[in-house]
């Protein structure tokens with residue numbers, strides 16, 4: 152029998168840490184705990200939606216995202232063109248979350264031989280469509296074969312004036328917590344696609360029934376980045392104290408702001424903006440509508456905080472909802488139900504590595 156030479160009899164093997172134990176954010180913290188920054192122009196490294204690099208008159212914002220087949224997208228119902236569009240948009244959204252303007256991106260692709268050139272043409276048509284809409288230059292990338300499936304990694308550069316940048320860490324006790332658009336529809340879109348996928352798999356003759364759900368499916372397959380919010384806020388004379396985009400779900404993103412800013416929060420469940428039909432559909436799927444917003448994710452709206460003194464300026468702006476406020480860290484992080492009951496705010500977003 153084979154015995155490892157350096158193993159002494161009776162020696163106890165060190166316990167290895169499973170990734171499930173750590174979760175995605177625990178893993179990132181662990182991997183990056185010894186990272187040092189050597190250059191003073193690195194104004195912000197790991198920990199925000201984008202790194203912030205001093206470039207003289209302006210700052211550069213740098214962000215990257217990886218999309219993996221079977222984890223982030225399912226090609227059974229995700230057309231290649233939409234996939235390309237979404238891969239670009241999720242990166243553009245990170246620049247919007249820093250209050251910056253997207254400028255250049257690179258696209259790296261690993262594909263197995265299962266894919267045709269025509270399929271990848273479609274993928275690129277989607278990427279280029281997003282570049283055209285958001286005026287981003289596609290300036291490079293990398294291409295590799297892959298044993299199985301597809302992976303797309305997009306990196307993006309944005310720019311802003313130094314004083315315009317909004318970090319996750321700038322929220323203060325008393326600030327108002329605001330969100331753009333409405334939440335939860337992208338998750339309902341996913342549930343509808345998953346339901347129709349199984350119908351389709353049982354009987355391939357049956358066509359998936361997707362009419363009537365265009366808004367929810369559109370939110371899932373073809374999200375948009377809120378690059379418009381920067382100008383809207385400038386127009387009403389507001390600079391957010393902190394900002395993040397909603398990729399994982401409202402709860403998870405709110406907790407990121409709390410953690411990075413060292414504050415607590417009161418988030419009022421009844422104030423969360425949810426499309427009326429999404430609300431109905433959620434009930435059909437036997438989920439509480441606010442849970443779709445809090446834990447569903449992929450809405451790519453912006454969550455931000457503003458100074459309490461800005462209340463008058465922001466309270467009547469269409470498409471922006473005040474959903475709560477920040478408190479002292481010692482007061483905790485709470486969701487207040489419509490009945491006035493306080494429950495601790497917890498994140499159950501797409502923390503894909505945690506066992507459910």
Ligand code: ADP
Nearest residue numbers: 179182183196197198199200201215216245398
């Ligand atoms: P987002 O959801 O906005 O894309 P993430 O939650 O993926 O951000 O990442 C949180 C922070 O951790 C970001 O600043 C990101 O750059 C950093 N990060 C994520 N993965 C790694 C990694 N493997 N090595 C170094 N930094 C990482």
Ligand code: MG
Nearest residue numbers: 200245248396
């Ligand atoms: Mg982000």
